[in-house]
Amino acid sequence: MEVQVSFTSQDQMIAGMLHLPDQPKAPGIIMCHGFTGHKSEAHRLFVSAARDFCDYGIAVLRFDFRGSGDSAGEFRDMTISGEIADAGAALSYLISRPEVAGDRVGVLGLSLGGCVAACLAGRDKRVRALVLWAATAHPERIGEWLAPDIGSANVLDFSGWGLGRGFIEDAPNVRPLADAARYTGPALVVHGEKDQAVPVADARDYEEALGGAKTVHVIAEADHVFSSLQWTADAVSVSREFLLRTFGTR
Numbered sequence: 310m311e312v313q314v315s316f317t318s319q320d321q322m323i324a325g326m327l328h329l330p331d332q333p334k335a336p337g338i339i340m341c342h343g344f345t346g347h348k349s350e351a352h353r354l355f356v357s358a359a360r361d362f363c364d365y366g367i368a369v370l371r372f373d374f375r376g377s378g379d380s381a382g383e384f385r386d387m388t389i390s391g392e393i394a395d396a397g398a399a400l401s402y403l404i405s406r407p408e409v410a411g412d413r414v415g416v417l418g419l420s421l422g423g424c425v426a427a428c429l430a431g432r433d434k435r436v437r438a439l440v441l442w443a444a445t446a447h448p449e450r451i452g453e454w455l456a457p458d459i460g461s462a463n464v465l466d467f468s469g470w471g472l473g474r475g476f477i478e479d480a481p482n483v484r485p486l487a488d489a490a491r492y493t494g495p496a497l498v499v500h501g502e503k504d505q506a507v508p509v510a511d512a513r514d515y516e517e518a519l520g521g522a523k524t525v526h527v528i529a530e531a532d533h534v535f536s537s538l539q540w541t542a543d544a545v546s547v548s549r550e551f552l553l554r555t556f557g558t559r
Contacts, residue, residue: 325372337368343420431488452480501531
């Protein structure tokens with residue numbers, strides 16, 4: 310079953326899609342999209358993954374961060390710290406659902422959403438499983454890259470997106486590798502060998518930083534968002550099997 314849902318984060322509405330399997334008290338995950346992304350993601354990657362996971366008995370909450378997709382707010386007000394707060398609100402909402410086993414929940418994040426997921430896992434003891442897809446390990450580099458372009462303005466025109474100064478000033482203060490080191494649960498890191506946006510070295514940085522049992526899976530030839538049927542199937546299947554093992558349903 311797929312249900313459109315909404316909840317709040319810092320008094321603003323978050324739009325989501327909840328995938329619920331038939332069995333009661335299922336384990337569950339939230340899915341955190343990337344920079345300028347949304348709850349479906351490129352080539353409906355999140356939709357495909359959520360439906361697959363749900364078919365195997367895992368509840369999934371896909372949602373739009375504030376300022377993205379159908380959620381309230383403006384992109385110019387978006388910061389990584391704000392997205393971490395949104396992810397925490399999403400996790401709370403998922404746990405509040407009577408169909409979900411609140412002691413068996415996790416988080417999956419793509420690209421910048423992977424950075425958010427790693428931070429949440431290190432800060433929130435409710436996270437029992439962590440999946441990082443093409444995850445950014447060094448958000449400070451984003452701020453350094455964009456800072457010269459914004460100059461003295463408060464908003465940067467980033468390919469039609471109004472990117473606020475708050476994002477650039479916040480990014481260096483977010484330390485996903487330090488948060489990952491505080492997470493002691495199981496983790497899976499999936500990365501494309503030829504990722505053009507986030508170097509595969511970031512996956513190795515997460516591997517070194519993560520404090521618990523971890524596995525790194527590099528998909529040969531794959532790009533940033535696994536944009537072939539084969540790469541998508543690989544990312545989804547290895548993540549599904551990891552989640553089933555972690556939640557004790559395999």
